[in-house]
Amino acid sequence: MKTLLKPIAGAALVLALAASPAQAQTKPAAAAPVNSGTVVAGLGVADLEAVLLNTSAYRTGEQQRPVTYKATIDQAQARGKALQTQIQALNAKLQKDAAAPGANRAALEQQAAALQKMQESGQAELNNIIKPVVYSREYVKEQIEEKMDAAVKAVMARRNVSLLLAPQSVILSTSSAYDMSQDIVNEINRVLPSATLSPPAGWEPRQIREARAQQAAQQAATPGAAAAPRPAGPQPDSR
Template sequence: MKSVIKTFAAAALLAGASQAAMAAPAKPAAAAPAAAPAAATAGVNGIAVANLDAVIYNSVAFKKAQVDSEAQYKAQIDAAKAKETALNAQLRPLVEKFQKDRAAPGANQAALQTQVQQLQQMQEQGKAEIEKILEPVRLSNAYVLEQITDKRTTAVQAAMSKAGVTLLLNPEAILAATNAYNLNQQILNELNASLPSVGVVPPAGWLPREVREQQAQQGQGQPAPTTDGR
Protein backbone atom coordinates (compact mmCIF):
# COMPACT_ATOMS: atom_id res chain seq x y z
CA MET A 1 0.00 0.00 0.00
CA LYS A 2 2.91 2.39 0.70
CA SER A 3 3.85 2.55 -2.97
CA VAL A 4 0.27 3.43 -3.91
CA ILE A 5 0.07 6.03 -1.16
CA LYS A 6 3.31 7.56 -2.39
CA THR A 7 1.88 7.77 -5.88
CA PHE A 8 -1.16 9.70 -4.73
CA ALA A 9 0.90 11.81 -2.35
CA ALA A 10 2.96 12.88 -5.34
CA ALA A 11 -0.28 14.20 -6.90
CA ALA A 12 -0.64 11.59 -9.60
CA LEU A 13 -4.02 12.97 -10.59
CA LEU A 14 -4.01 11.78 -14.19
CA ALA A 15 -1.99 14.80 -15.23
CA GLY A 16 -0.93 14.23 -18.77
CA ALA A 17 -3.25 11.24 -19.31
CA SER A 18 -4.87 12.70 -22.41
CA GLN A 19 -1.53 13.83 -23.82
CA ALA A 20 -0.12 10.32 -23.42
CA ALA A 21 -3.17 8.76 -25.04
CA MET A 22 -2.91 11.19 -27.97
CA ALA A 23 0.66 10.22 -28.71
CA ALA A 24 1.43 8.20 -31.70
CA PRO A 25 1.82 4.38 -31.12
CA ALA A 26 5.51 4.41 -31.68
CA LYS A 27 6.86 7.75 -30.44
CA PRO A 28 5.89 11.43 -30.72
CA ALA A 29 7.56 13.35 -33.53
CA ALA A 30 9.50 15.58 -31.13
CA ALA A 31 11.12 12.54 -29.54
CA ALA A 32 12.42 11.13 -32.80
CA PRO A 33 16.15 11.71 -33.48
CA ALA A 34 16.70 14.11 -36.34
CA ALA A 35 17.92 12.76 -39.63
CA ALA A 36 21.65 13.24 -40.04
CA PRO A 37 22.98 15.67 -42.67
CA ALA A 38 23.65 14.14 -46.05
CA ALA A 39 27.24 12.99 -46.44
CA ALA A 40 29.30 13.46 -49.58
CA THR A 41 29.48 9.70 -50.06
CA ALA A 42 26.71 7.83 -48.32
CA GLY A 43 27.86 4.32 -47.60
CA VAL A 44 31.39 3.00 -47.53
CA ASN A 45 32.16 -0.26 -49.31
CA GLY A 46 28.43 -0.71 -49.88
CA ILE A 47 27.54 -0.38 -46.18
CA ALA A 48 25.29 2.30 -44.64
CA VAL A 49 23.34 3.02 -41.47
CA ALA A 50 19.82 4.43 -41.21
CA ASN A 51 17.34 5.14 -38.41
CA LEU A 52 14.10 4.32 -40.21
CA ASP A 53 11.90 5.54 -37.35
CA ALA A 54 13.62 8.93 -37.48
CA VAL A 55 12.98 9.07 -41.21
CA ILE A 56 9.25 8.64 -40.64
CA TYR A 57 8.97 11.21 -37.85
CA ASN A 58 10.96 13.79 -39.80
CA SER A 59 9.05 13.26 -43.03
CA VAL A 60 6.92 16.01 -44.54
CA ALA A 61 3.93 13.69 -44.65
CA PHE A 62 4.10 12.84 -40.95
CA LYS A 63 4.51 16.44 -39.81
CA LYS A 64 1.64 17.59 -42.00
CA ALA A 65 -0.52 14.71 -40.73
CA GLN A 66 0.01 15.84 -37.14
CA VAL A 67 -1.41 19.27 -37.96
CA ASP A 68 -4.27 17.82 -40.01
CA SER A 69 -5.13 15.31 -37.29
CA GLU A 70 -5.31 18.00 -34.61
CA ALA A 71 -7.78 19.91 -36.76
CA GLN A 72 -9.78 16.84 -37.82
CA TYR A 73 -10.13 15.46 -34.29
CA LYS A 74 -10.25 18.73 -32.36
CA ALA A 75 -13.62 17.82 -30.81
CA GLN A 76 -12.28 14.56 -29.40
CA ILE A 77 -9.06 16.13 -28.18
CA ASP A 78 -10.95 18.98 -26.49
CA ALA A 79 -13.39 16.50 -24.93
CA ALA A 80 -10.51 14.42 -23.56
CA LYS A 81 -8.86 17.51 -22.06
CA ALA A 82 -12.16 18.58 -20.49
CA LYS A 83 -12.64 15.09 -19.05
CA GLU A 84 -9.13 15.15 -17.63
CA THR A 85 -9.71 18.55 -16.02
CA ALA A 86 -12.99 17.40 -14.50
CA LEU A 87 -11.45 14.19 -13.22
CA ASN A 88 -8.54 16.05 -11.63
CA ALA A 89 -11.00 18.39 -9.91
CA GLN A 90 -12.94 15.38 -8.62
CA LEU A 91 -9.87 13.54 -7.37
CA ARG A 92 -7.98 16.44 -5.82
CA PRO A 93 -10.11 16.89 -2.66
CA LEU A 94 -10.22 13.12 -2.15
CA VAL A 95 -6.42 12.91 -2.38
CA GLU A 96 -6.06 15.81 0.03
CA LYS A 97 -8.44 14.10 2.48
CA PHE A 98 -6.45 10.89 2.18
CA GLN A 99 -3.20 12.72 2.90
CA LYS A 100 -4.76 14.42 5.92
CA ASP A 101 -6.20 11.16 7.27
CA ARG A 102 -2.92 9.36 6.77
CA ALA A 103 -1.02 12.05 8.72
CA ALA A 104 -3.46 11.95 11.68
CA PRO A 105 -2.28 10.18 14.87
CA GLY A 106 -3.57 6.62 15.04
CA ALA A 107 -4.68 6.62 11.42
CA ASN A 108 -6.99 3.75 10.55
CA GLN A 109 -5.03 1.67 8.07
CA ALA A 110 -8.07 -0.23 6.88
CA ALA A 111 -9.90 3.01 6.14
CA LEU A 112 -6.85 4.36 4.34
CA GLN A 113 -6.69 1.23 2.23
CA THR A 114 -10.33 1.69 1.28
CA GLN A 115 -9.65 5.28 0.26
CA VAL A 116 -6.71 4.18 -1.86
CA GLN A 117 -8.81 1.58 -3.62
CA GLN A 118 -11.54 4.13 -4.32
CA LEU A 119 -9.02 6.58 -5.73
CA GLN A 120 -7.47 3.90 -7.90
CA GLN A 121 -10.86 2.85 -9.21
CA MET A 122 -11.83 6.42 -10.05
CA GLN A 123 -8.49 7.06 -11.70
CA GLU A 124 -8.61 3.88 -13.80
CA GLN A 125 -12.21 4.52 -14.83
CA GLY A 126 -11.39 8.09 -15.81
CA LYS A 127 -8.37 7.00 -17.81
CA ALA A 128 -10.46 4.40 -19.63
CA GLU A 129 -13.06 7.05 -20.50
CA ILE A 130 -10.36 9.37 -21.84
CA GLU A 131 -8.85 6.58 -23.93
CA LYS A 132 -12.29 5.79 -25.31
CA ILE A 133 -12.79 9.41 -26.34
CA LEU A 134 -9.41 9.41 -28.06
CA GLU A 135 -9.87 6.09 -29.84
CA PRO A 136 -10.46 7.78 -33.24
CA VAL A 137 -7.25 9.76 -32.75
CA ARG A 138 -5.21 6.65 -32.03
CA LEU A 139 -6.71 4.90 -35.06
CA SER A 140 -5.83 7.91 -37.19
CA ASN A 141 -2.25 7.83 -35.91
CA ALA A 142 -1.97 4.14 -36.81
CA TYR A 143 -3.40 4.84 -40.28
CA VAL A 144 -0.91 7.65 -40.89
CA LEU A 145 2.06 5.59 -39.76
CA GLU A 146 1.04 2.59 -41.86
CA GLN A 147 0.75 4.69 -45.02
CA ILE A 148 4.19 6.21 -44.50
CA THR A 149 5.78 2.92 -43.49
CA ASP A 150 4.49 1.25 -46.65
CA LYS A 151 6.02 3.98 -48.82
CA ARG A 152 9.24 4.06 -46.81
CA THR A 153 10.23 0.64 -48.12
CA THR A 154 10.40 1.97 -51.67
CA ALA A 155 12.28 5.07 -50.48
CA VAL A 156 14.88 2.91 -48.75
CA GLN A 157 15.43 0.84 -51.87
CA ALA A 158 15.74 3.95 -54.06
CA ALA A 159 18.22 5.62 -51.70
CA MET A 160 20.32 2.47 -51.42
CA SER A 161 20.43 2.08 -55.19
CA LYS A 162 21.49 5.71 -55.81
CA ALA A 163 24.17 5.56 -53.09
CA GLY A 164 25.47 2.16 -54.14
CA VAL A 165 24.56 0.63 -50.79
CA THR A 166 24.08 -3.13 -50.59
CA LEU A 167 23.91 -3.52 -46.80
CA LEU A 168 21.81 -1.22 -44.58
CA LEU A 169 22.20 -1.51 -40.81
CA ASN A 170 20.22 -0.28 -37.81
CA PRO A 171 22.15 2.29 -35.70
CA GLU A 172 21.38 0.23 -32.59
CA ALA A 173 23.56 -2.53 -33.98
CA ILE A 174 26.52 -0.16 -34.49
CA LEU A 175 28.99 0.86 -31.78
CA ALA A 176 30.27 3.88 -33.70
CA ALA A 177 30.12 5.28 -37.22
CA THR A 178 30.78 8.53 -39.06
CA ASN A 179 28.25 10.38 -41.19
CA ALA A 180 29.86 8.83 -44.25
CA TYR A 181 27.79 5.76 -43.42
CA ASN A 182 24.54 7.60 -42.69
CA LEU A 183 21.73 7.22 -45.24
CA ASN A 184 18.97 8.95 -43.24
CA GLN A 185 18.79 12.12 -45.32
CA GLN A 186 18.84 10.32 -48.65
CA ILE A 187 15.97 8.07 -47.59
CA LEU A 188 14.08 11.07 -46.21
CA ASN A 189 14.52 12.93 -49.51
CA GLU A 190 13.12 9.96 -51.44
CA LEU A 191 10.19 9.61 -49.04
CA ASN A 192 9.31 13.31 -49.14
CA ALA A 193 9.42 13.31 -52.94
CA SER A 194 7.19 10.26 -53.31
CA LEU A 195 4.79 10.95 -50.42
CA PRO A 196 4.25 14.64 -49.61
CA SER A 197 1.06 13.96 -47.66
CA VAL A 198 -1.22 11.20 -46.34
CA GLY A 199 -4.84 10.95 -45.28
CA VAL A 200 -5.64 11.15 -41.57
CA VAL A 201 -9.16 9.67 -41.69
CA PRO A 202 -9.11 5.86 -42.08
CA PRO A 203 -11.63 4.24 -44.47
CA ALA A 204 -14.74 2.79 -42.84
CA GLY A 205 -13.88 -0.49 -41.15
CA TRP A 206 -10.13 0.02 -41.43
CA LEU A 207 -7.99 -1.74 -38.84
CA PRO A 208 -4.24 -1.52 -38.16
CA ARG A 209 -2.10 -4.09 -39.93
CA GLU A 210 -1.29 -6.05 -36.78
CA VAL A 211 -5.01 -6.46 -36.07
CA ARG A 212 -5.70 -7.55 -39.64
CA GLU A 213 -2.89 -10.08 -39.44
CA GLN A 214 -4.20 -11.46 -36.15
CA GLN A 215 -7.67 -11.82 -37.63
CA ALA A 216 -6.25 -13.54 -40.70
CA GLN A 217 -4.36 -16.00 -38.50
CA GLN A 218 -7.45 -16.72 -36.48
CA GLY A 219 -9.62 -16.95 -39.59
CA GLN A 220 -12.02 -14.32 -38.29
CA GLY A 221 -14.03 -11.86 -40.35
CA GLN A 222 -13.58 -10.63 -43.90
CA PRO A 223 -10.31 -9.11 -45.20
CA ALA A 224 -10.00 -5.55 -43.90
CA PRO A 225 -9.57 -2.59 -46.28
CA THR A 226 -5.99 -1.70 -47.22
CA THR A 227 -4.45 1.71 -46.65
CA ASP A 228 -5.64 2.88 -50.08
CA GLY A 229 -9.23 2.05 -49.15
CA ARG A 230 -9.65 -0.83 -51.63
Protein backbone atom coordinates in the same frame (compact mmCIF):
# COMPACT_ATOMS: atom_id res chain seq x y z
CA MET B 1 -1.24 6.37 5.38
CA LYS B 2 0.74 6.74 2.17
CA THR B 3 -0.86 9.00 -0.40
CA LEU B 4 -2.65 7.27 -3.25
CA LEU B 5 -3.00 10.33 -5.46
CA LYS B 6 -1.57 9.63 -8.89
CA PRO B 7 -2.03 12.01 -11.82
CA ILE B 8 -3.54 10.50 -14.92
CA ALA B 9 -0.11 10.61 -16.52
CA GLY B 10 -0.81 8.27 -19.41
CA ALA B 11 -3.71 10.36 -20.66
CA ALA B 12 -1.76 13.57 -20.13
CA LEU B 13 1.04 12.19 -22.27
CA VAL B 14 -1.34 11.09 -25.01
CA LEU B 15 -2.99 14.50 -24.99
CA ALA B 16 0.36 16.23 -25.22
CA LEU B 17 1.37 14.06 -28.17
CA ALA B 18 -1.98 14.49 -29.86
CA ALA B 19 -1.90 18.26 -29.62
CA SER B 20 1.80 18.80 -30.27
CA PRO B 21 3.13 20.12 -33.57
CA ALA B 22 5.47 18.10 -35.74
CA GLN B 23 8.67 19.30 -34.11
CA ALA B 24 7.83 17.45 -30.89
CA GLN B 25 7.81 14.19 -32.83
CA THR B 26 10.75 14.86 -35.11
CA LYS B 27 13.90 12.92 -34.44
CA PRO B 28 16.80 15.16 -35.49
CA ALA B 29 19.53 13.70 -37.62
CA ALA B 30 22.90 13.18 -36.03
CA ALA B 31 25.56 15.80 -36.64
CA ALA B 32 27.42 15.03 -39.84
CA PRO B 33 30.92 13.69 -39.22
CA VAL B 34 33.95 15.18 -40.89
CA ASN B 35 34.65 13.51 -44.21
CA SER B 36 37.98 11.74 -43.92
CA GLY B 37 39.48 8.36 -44.64
CA THR B 38 38.51 5.86 -47.30
CA VAL B 39 34.82 5.35 -48.07
CA VAL B 40 33.99 1.67 -48.46
CA ALA B 41 31.78 1.05 -51.46
CA GLY B 42 28.54 -0.88 -50.99
CA LEU B 43 27.84 0.23 -47.42
CA GLY B 44 25.10 2.53 -46.19
CA VAL B 45 23.60 3.75 -42.93
CA ALA B 46 20.01 4.86 -42.35
CA ASP B 47 17.89 5.70 -39.32
CA LEU B 48 14.47 4.50 -40.46
CA GLU B 49 12.70 5.91 -37.40
CA ALA B 50 14.09 9.35 -38.18
CA VAL B 51 13.18 8.82 -41.84
CA LEU B 52 9.52 8.23 -40.97
CA LEU B 53 9.32 11.21 -38.62
CA ASN B 54 10.90 13.54 -41.18
CA THR B 55 8.71 12.66 -44.16
CA SER B 56 6.38 15.29 -45.53
CA ALA B 57 3.41 12.98 -44.96
CA TYR B 58 4.16 12.61 -41.25
CA ARG B 59 4.99 16.28 -40.67
CA THR B 60 1.85 17.42 -42.48
CA GLY B 61 -0.25 15.01 -40.45
CA GLU B 62 1.21 16.39 -37.20
CA GLN B 63 0.31 19.92 -38.29
CA GLN B 64 -3.23 19.06 -39.43
CA ARG B 65 -4.25 16.72 -36.60
CA PRO B 66 -4.68 19.31 -33.81
CA VAL B 67 -7.00 21.27 -36.11
CA THR B 68 -8.95 18.32 -37.50
CA TYR B 69 -9.41 16.71 -34.09
CA LYS B 70 -9.65 19.89 -32.03
CA ALA B 71 -13.08 19.03 -30.61
CA THR B 72 -11.87 15.60 -29.49
CA ILE B 73 -8.68 16.98 -27.94
CA ASP B 74 -10.61 19.75 -26.15
CA GLN B 75 -13.10 17.20 -24.83
CA ALA B 76 -10.35 14.96 -23.51
CA GLN B 77 -8.51 17.86 -21.88
CA ALA B 78 -11.66 19.17 -20.20
CA ARG B 79 -12.63 15.72 -18.96
CA GLY B 80 -9.10 15.10 -17.74
CA LYS B 81 -9.12 18.27 -15.65
CA ALA B 82 -12.52 17.39 -14.19
CA LEU B 83 -11.38 13.90 -13.27
CA GLN B 84 -8.18 15.21 -11.74
CA THR B 85 -10.20 17.61 -9.56
CA GLN B 86 -12.40 14.75 -8.35
CA ILE B 87 -9.39 12.56 -7.62
CA GLN B 88 -7.64 15.33 -5.71
CA ALA B 89 -10.75 15.87 -3.58
CA LEU B 90 -11.04 12.17 -2.77
CA ASN B 91 -7.35 11.98 -1.96
CA ALA B 92 -7.53 15.05 0.32
CA LYS B 93 -10.41 13.47 2.26
CA LEU B 94 -8.52 10.20 2.52
CA GLN B 95 -5.45 11.91 3.90
CA LYS B 96 -7.54 13.92 6.40
CA ASP B 97 -9.40 10.84 7.61
CA ALA B 98 -6.18 8.87 7.88
CA ALA B 99 -4.61 11.58 10.06
CA ALA B 100 -7.57 11.72 12.45
CA PRO B 101 -7.14 10.04 15.85
CA GLY B 102 -8.66 6.55 15.96
CA ALA B 103 -9.06 6.35 12.20
CA ASN B 104 -11.10 3.39 11.02
CA ARG B 105 -8.73 1.28 8.97
CA ALA B 106 -11.50 -0.62 7.19
CA ALA B 107 -13.15 2.65 6.13
CA LEU B 108 -9.81 4.03 4.95
CA GLU B 109 -9.21 0.94 2.84
CA GLN B 110 -12.63 1.36 1.25
CA GLN B 111 -11.83 4.99 0.42
CA ALA B 112 -8.47 3.97 -1.01
CA ALA B 113 -10.13 1.32 -3.18
CA ALA B 114 -12.67 3.86 -4.45
CA LEU B 115 -9.87 6.28 -5.28
CA GLN B 116 -7.94 3.57 -7.14
CA LYS B 117 -11.07 2.59 -9.07
CA MET B 118 -11.73 6.20 -10.07
CA GLN B 119 -8.16 6.60 -11.32
CA GLU B 120 -8.35 3.43 -13.41
CA SER B 121 -11.81 4.16 -14.82
CA GLY B 122 -10.78 7.77 -15.53
CA GLN B 123 -7.71 6.62 -17.41
CA ALA B 124 -9.82 4.20 -19.46
CA GLU B 125 -12.38 6.92 -20.20
CA LEU B 126 -9.75 9.38 -21.38
CA ASN B 127 -8.04 6.74 -23.52
CA ASN B 128 -11.37 6.03 -25.19
CA ILE B 129 -12.04 9.72 -25.83
CA ILE B 130 -8.62 10.36 -27.33
CA LYS B 131 -8.52 7.11 -29.32
CA PRO B 132 -9.47 8.72 -32.67
CA VAL B 133 -6.47 11.05 -32.38
CA VAL B 134 -4.11 8.20 -31.53
CA TYR B 135 -5.49 6.05 -34.33
CA SER B 136 -5.05 8.95 -36.77
CA ARG B 137 -1.32 9.11 -36.02
CA GLU B 138 -0.95 5.32 -36.29
CA TYR B 139 -2.83 5.33 -39.61
CA VAL B 140 -0.50 7.95 -41.06
CA LYS B 141 2.53 6.01 -39.83
CA GLU B 142 1.29 2.78 -41.40
CA GLN B 143 0.82 4.48 -44.77
CA ILE B 144 4.43 5.64 -44.63
CA GLU B 145 5.70 2.26 -43.41
CA GLU B 146 4.01 0.59 -46.37
CA LYS B 147 6.24 2.67 -48.68
CA MET B 148 9.39 2.29 -46.60
CA ASP B 149 10.68 -1.05 -47.92
CA ALA B 150 10.38 -0.07 -51.58
CA ALA B 151 11.94 3.33 -50.88
CA VAL B 152 14.91 1.79 -49.08
CA LYS B 153 15.49 -0.69 -51.89
CA ALA B 154 15.22 2.04 -54.54
CA VAL B 155 17.82 4.21 -52.78
CA MET B 156 20.13 1.23 -52.21
CA ALA B 157 19.96 0.36 -55.89
CA ARG B 158 20.54 3.97 -56.93
CA ARG B 159 23.60 4.27 -54.67
CA ASN B 160 24.88 0.73 -55.35
CA VAL B 161 24.58 -0.22 -51.67
CA SER B 162 24.41 -3.90 -50.82
CA LEU B 163 24.58 -3.66 -47.01
CA LEU B 164 22.48 -1.21 -45.02
CA LEU B 165 23.22 -0.67 -41.32
CA ALA B 166 21.29 1.04 -38.53
CA PRO B 167 23.14 3.87 -36.74
CA GLN B 168 23.24 1.75 -33.56
CA SER B 169 25.37 -0.81 -35.40
CA VAL B 170 28.04 1.76 -36.25
CA ILE B 171 30.64 2.37 -33.55
CA LEU B 172 32.37 5.24 -35.32
CA SER B 173 32.19 6.82 -38.76
CA THR B 174 34.40 9.59 -40.10
CA SER B 175 32.36 10.18 -43.24
CA SER B 176 28.80 11.30 -43.94
CA ALA B 177 28.96 9.56 -47.31
CA TYR B 178 27.33 6.46 -45.83
CA ASP B 179 24.21 8.25 -44.54
CA MET B 180 21.19 7.40 -46.71
CA SER B 181 18.46 8.71 -44.41
CA GLN B 182 17.69 11.91 -46.31
CA ASP B 183 17.71 10.09 -49.65
CA ILE B 184 15.10 7.68 -48.29
CA VAL B 185 13.03 10.60 -46.96
CA ASN B 186 13.17 12.18 -50.42
CA GLU B 187 12.10 8.93 -52.07
CA ILE B 188 9.11 8.51 -49.75
CA ASN B 189 8.16 12.16 -50.28
CA ARG B 190 8.18 11.46 -54.00
CA VAL B 191 5.84 8.44 -53.84
CA LEU B 192 3.77 9.62 -50.85
CA PRO B 193 3.74 13.42 -50.63
CA SER B 194 0.83 13.32 -48.18
CA ALA B 195 -1.14 10.74 -46.22
CA THR B 196 -4.81 10.34 -45.35
CA LEU B 197 -5.30 11.73 -41.85
CA SER B 198 -8.44 9.87 -40.73
CA PRO B 199 -8.65 6.07 -40.90
CA PRO B 200 -11.74 4.36 -42.31
CA ALA B 201 -14.47 3.17 -39.96
CA GLY B 202 -13.50 0.08 -38.02
CA TRP B 203 -9.77 0.44 -38.72
CA GLU B 204 -7.36 -0.61 -35.96
CA PRO B 205 -3.58 -0.20 -35.66
CA ARG B 206 -1.35 -3.03 -36.81
CA GLN B 207 -0.38 -4.01 -33.26
CA ILE B 208 -4.03 -4.62 -32.38
CA ARG B 209 -4.73 -6.50 -35.61
CA GLU B 210 -1.71 -8.72 -35.09
CA ALA B 211 -2.64 -9.36 -31.47
CA ARG B 212 -6.16 -10.38 -32.52
CA ALA B 213 -4.79 -12.67 -35.24
CA GLN B 214 -2.37 -14.28 -32.79
CA GLN B 215 -5.13 -14.83 -30.26
CA ALA B 216 -7.36 -16.39 -32.92
CA ALA B 217 -4.52 -18.67 -34.04
CA GLN B 218 -3.89 -19.79 -30.47
CA GLN B 219 -7.57 -20.53 -29.96
CA ALA B 220 -7.71 -22.49 -33.20
CA ALA B 221 -4.66 -24.51 -32.13
CA THR B 222 -6.18 -25.39 -28.75
CA PRO B 223 -7.93 -28.78 -28.92
CA GLY B 224 -11.66 -28.44 -28.43
CA ALA B 225 -11.55 -24.62 -28.41
CA ALA B 226 -13.73 -24.32 -31.49
CA ALA B 227 -16.07 -27.21 -30.65
CA ALA B 228 -19.68 -26.18 -30.39
CA PRO B 229 -21.27 -26.78 -26.97
CA ARG B 230 -23.74 -29.64 -26.76
CA PRO B 231 -27.31 -28.50 -26.20
CA ALA B 232 -28.86 -29.18 -22.82
CA GLY B 233 -31.49 -31.88 -22.35
CA PRO B 234 -31.90 -35.35 -23.81
CA GLN B 235 -30.28 -35.96 -27.18
CA PRO B 236 -32.09 -37.62 -30.10
CA ASP B 237 -31.22 -41.25 -30.81
CA SER B 238 -28.86 -41.37 -33.78
CA ARG B 239 -29.69 -44.98 -34.62
